[in-house]
Amino acid sequence: xxxxxxxxxxxxxxxxxxxxxxxxxxxxxxxxxxxxxxxxxxxxxxxxxxxxxxxxxxxxxxxxxxxxxxxxxxxxxxxxxxxxxxxxxxxxxxxxxxxxxxxxxxxxxxxxxxxxxxxxxxxxxxxxxxxxxxxxxxxxxxxxxxxxxxxxxxxxxxxxxxxxxxxxxxxxxxxxxxxxxxxxxxxxxxxxxxxxxxxxxxxxxxxxxxxxxxxxxxxxxxxxxxxxxxxxxxxxxxxxxxxxxxxxxxxxxxxxxxxxxxxxxxxxxxxxxxxxxxxxxxxxxxxxxxxxxxxxxxxxxxxxxxxxxxxxxxxxxxxxxxxxxxxxxxxxxxxxxxxxxxxxxxxxxxxxxxxxxxxxxxxxxxxxxxxxxxxxxxxxxxxxxxxxxxxxxxxxxxxxxxxxxxxxxxxxxxxxxxxxxxxxxxxxxxxxxxxxxxxxxxxxxxxxxxxxxxxxxxxxxxxxxxxxxxxxxxxxxxxxxxxxxxxxxxxxxxxxxxxxxxxxxxxxxxxxxxxxxxxxxxxxxxxxxxxxxxxxxxxxxxxxxxxxxxxxxxxxxxxxxxxxxxxxxxxxxxxxxxxxxxxx
Numbered sequence: 001x002x003x004x005x006x007x008x009x010x011x012x013x014x015x016x017x018x019x020x021x022x023x024x025x026x027x028x029x030x031x032x033x034x035x036x037x038x039x040x041x042x043x044x045x046x047x048x049x050x051x052x053x054x055x056x057x058x059x060x061x062x063x064x065x066x067x068x069x070x071x072x073x074x075x076x077x078x079x080x081x082x083x084x085x086x087x088x089x090x091x092x093x094x095x096x097x098x099x100x101x102x103x104x105x106x107x108x109x110x111x112x113x114x115x116x117x118x119x120x121x122x123x124x125x126x127x128x129x130x131x132x133x134x135x136x137x138x139x140x141x142x143x144x145x146x147x148x149x150x151x152x153x154x155x156x157x158x159x160x161x162x163x164x165x166x167x168x169x170x171x172x173x174x175x176x177x178x179x180x181x182x183x184x185x186x187x188x189x190x191x192x193x194x195x196x197x198x199x200x201x202x203x204x205x206x207x208x209x210x211x212x213x214x215x216x217x218x219x220x221x222x223x224x225x226x227x228x229x230x231x232x233x234x235x236x237x238x239x240x241x242x243x244x245x246x247x248x249x250x251x252x253x254x255x256x257x258x259x260x261x262x263x264x265x266x267x268x269x270x271x272x273x274x275x276x277x278x279x280x281x282x283x284x285x286x287x288x289x290x291x292x293x294x295x296x297x298x299x300x301x302x303x304x305x306x307x308x309x310x311x312x313x314x315x316x317x318x319x320x321x322x323x324x325x326x327x328x329x330x331x332x333x334x335x336x337x338x339x340x341x342x343x344x345x346x347x348x349x350x351x352x353x354x355x356x357x358x359x360x361x362x363x364x365x366x367x368x369x370x371x372x373x374x375x376x377x378x379x380x381x382x383x384x385x386x387x388x389x390x391x392x393x394x395x396x397x398x399x400x401x402x403x404x405x406x407x408x409x410x411x412x413x414x415x416x417x418x419x420x421x422x423x424x425x426x427x428x429x430x431x432x433x434x435x436x437x438x439x440x441x442x443x444x445x446x447x448x449x450x451x452x453x454x455x456x457x458x459x460x461x462x463x464x465x466x467x468x469x470x471x472x473x474x475x476x477x478x479x480x481x482x483x484x485x486x487x488x489x490x491x492x493x494x495x496x497x498x499x500x501x502x503x504x505x506x507x508x509x510x511x512x513x514x515x516x517x518x519x520x521x522x523x524x525x526x527x528x529x530x531x532x533x534x535x536x537x538x539x540x541x542x543x544x545x546x547x548x549x550x551x552x553x554x555x556x557x558x559x560x561x562x563x564x565x566x567x568x569x570x571x572x573x574x575x576x577x578x579x580x581x582x583x584x
Contacts, residue, residue, distance in 0.1 A: 081132035340364025524565035
């Protein structure tokens with residue numbers, strides 16, 4: 001702390017160098033014009049030289065050793081202030097001895113102003129105050145003697161003693177008060193900085209814990225969902241299909257809660273970001289609403305979209321995050337509405353190339369009590385304990401949705417009209433985009449030969465269960481080293497590579513594969529990771545991976561990734577052996 005106060009004092013002195021030089025030359029000009037003291041310019045030149053020595057000396061020593069810098073800091077705190085104050089204050093002596101009218105007044109003002117400047121500039125460093133103010137205090141004690149010798153018998157000369165002592169006492173009290181205040185401020189800043197570091201460490205520890213727990217949870221959830229999907233498709237009995245669907249629904253709920261916790265953790269740590277890519281706005285809204293229509297029909301509700309035809313078709317933004325927010329709002333509306341209808345009312349205002357999107361989700365449910373509106377976007381809050389017990393959920397959906405809306409340049413608000421029902425409004429800033437060229441037809445993924453690389457047996461079996469109904473032939477490898485051996489001897493269409501494995505991880509294995517020159521050098525590699533951090537996905541792409549899917553495995557997401565990478569490889573990037581096998 002002492003070193004920081006010293007640095008602050010020195011920085012203040014350097015910052016005020018120009019002000020001191022201007023003041024010195026202004027004083028010299030005034031005294032030359034009105035009192036005709038020609039030698040005052042020599043005084044100003046000596047004072048300016050000392051200021052430049054201090055300024056240039058610091059620039060010279062800045063590139064030297066730490067020992068040299070420490071020595072210079074001591075000199076600028078102790079010796080140089082004494083010299084500059086001695087030169088500056090010397091001017092008061094001839095002023096007090098002068099017979100010119102108001103000259104002693106100018107001398108007193110000069111010393112008083114100089115003392116105040118010392119206190120203000122060096123308030124955080126007591127040593128600097130003492131060294132810089134000592135010459136001025138001595139001059140104040142000498143001034144009455146000079147005044148008496150210049151004006152023998154004058155009673156005002158004796159009064160100068162009282163004035164000098166009063167000024168010294170006042171400045172001393174002011175210096176002590178300012179030093180105490182600055183020290184308290186510095187201590188408060190230190191305490192705030194310490195607490196900030198503790199908070200950052202706590203957030204980092206929590207994020208690491210959440211990441212670790214999520215990784216451990218995603219493995220069994222993947223197995224549960226993969227097994228339930230396979231069971232549902234294979235068992236003929238209706239009752240068994242119901243049980244399989246129940247397991248799948250429970251797994252989906254667990255995955256949703258886990259994703260909420262991860263998203264909230266990333267938002268809290270400031271690591272969430274949104275993308276900007278062209279997408280069909282009307283189609284995105286229609287597809288999202290279509291997903292919830294069966295649930296609305298099951299509950300006897302009418303789910304309708306109003307005004308979508310007036311929207312621009314192609315825009316640039318983050319379609320996935322927009323869908324996530326809209327899904328949360330529709331999920332809430334269906335959860336709390338038992339009769340009537342749910343209306344999705346989008347509208348857009350176009351300003352040049354900017355699209356100001358607004359989507360209202362209006363329901364005819366019981367509404368939201370006014371007291372609950374203020375805490376609606378509070379993390380982990382539910383409207384009541386009864387609602388929490390009946391409907392479940394993490395209490396994070398609306399919090400995450402609002403933060404995502406803000407990342408998209410908009411916001412999320414809620415209101416509840418007195419007649420009942422709730423109205424949620426999401427706004428977002430998008431951009432007008434051109435319709436992309438027609439994408440090539442996605443190839444069939446049946447009969448693909450896929451290498452599954454994962455150190456965890458449950459994950460390997462879960463991926464195999466998801467792939468088998470498609471006719472995909474899966475080969476399993478339990479380590480990156482085993483996978484590289486297989487990739488040197490057999491030809492594959494796609495590799496599903498776990499990112500985090502003991503020993504060689506998936507990224508290092510992909511880099512080695514790309515540099516191998518073997519038959520699978522250009523094979524598409526899909527990263528399979530429990531991480532939800534976009535930076536991790538970027539490092540996967542930098543390592544040579546073509547796509548990624550998240551654990552727990554969503555079959556639709558996996559099928560989409562397989563279709564994407566095989567579609568990209570259809571233009572000729574697949575190895576000749578794979579082409580020959582496919583044609584045969």
